[in-house]
Amino acid sequence: MSRPPTPRAIARAETLGRIKSLALAQLADSGATTISLRAIARDLGIVSSAIYRYYGSRDELLTALIVDAYEDLAAAVESATDHPRRGARRRFVDGCRALRDWARSEPHRWALVYGSAIPGYVAPQDTVAPAARVVRALCGPVVGHVTPPGPAPRGRLGSQLEATAAALDLAVDPSAMLLLTGAFGRLVGLLTLELNGHFVGGLDPADELWLALVEREADALGL
Template identity: 50%
Template sequence: MSTSSRPSGPRALARERTMERIIELGNAQLAEQGVAGLSVREIARGLGVVSSAIYRYVGSRDELLTLLIVDGYTDLADVVDAAVAGVGAHGAAGDGDPRTRFLALGDAMCAWAIAHPERWTLLYGTPVRDYSAPAETTNADGTRVMQAVLRIAADAAARGRAGAAGTEEGLAPAVTSLLESHLDEFGIEAGAETEFAALTAWSSLVGVISAHVFGQLGADAVAVGEHILHSQVRMLAELIAPR
């Protein structure tokens, strides 16, 4: 949060600190017990306040879930942005090379998921029963990594290094329409084929990481999962920024 956007006054600052502590305690619950163990009353106990007092900050378990989802998306996206910036957007290490940036993005996603499996599960695992994340609250941060992938794909295409096309027959009109309605709002200049390649690369990243985090490939694969993910990220780079 920038200095100009930080709350002013002791009450506002106290509330901000309390909200930060609530998120910290919620993430600790996630790490220890998973989504099923989340409890607003336990958060109150951790804060050292009576259970009724916590509802001035978090009105329900659903609100707590939303706070943790936004925090997870934000943290993941911040880590990804830092990794991409670290290999250089323009003129720094990697000279802004699209493939180098995608590899940094993918490796950062993998590392974050491995370090925070329960937070990853909250974002990309089985939907929580009887809970629906409010799009108006979660979409902005939830789409930041997707936007980063699209930005890299568009840059690769502009440099004449576009990846694989959608299909030999071209994209179905319904797919093109869907891409236009959802991805064009990002304001990134890219054709439908590039958008589709970026969407495929991003969703595939989520898929291969989830397969590792959820142990879907079996115990033997989990033991070497980081090596598998390393190679999968490089294979997926061919979709949007081939060698």
């Protein structure tokens, strides 16, 4: 039987949560490059050195925010696709809808994980599994239903696609992995364009555009 958390552990968890909340406020206000542990310490009312008891550096805090974002996004997509009785195409469309809904409700967190690289920040291995979970959440339900139109890629690309499928724990061949990679990349790109305002004055709101292109991706996958 596990012991209940101590008051000290509870207080630490609460402080970690407050630090993340303040960091997310900075992220929304002026972007990831301006996140400052000193400013967060000031808002918490503690000396700047005390915050390093919780996060050893700005990069460590960024990593925590990135992991949280991936995990939250993956959970949203998983919830939308966790309906085995629905067909593969329906589950794919539902997953794409959840992807967009999350991105539109959390644009700054979306930019944190799929936007421009943060100068000076190198993502550690800790971010790989959460990032893979997002891809697996969207692509997993269609495994076994993807219909590649041609022969499997060979050579270096074939080996890379095999390794990627293995890392994502997707039981697909290189041809199917190529299709899924292209679909995911185009969906992320489309959402990024929308969130950055590139459709304003023409294709905004982009609801119909998104659905039409998702349906086209489903067609391309052979669903």
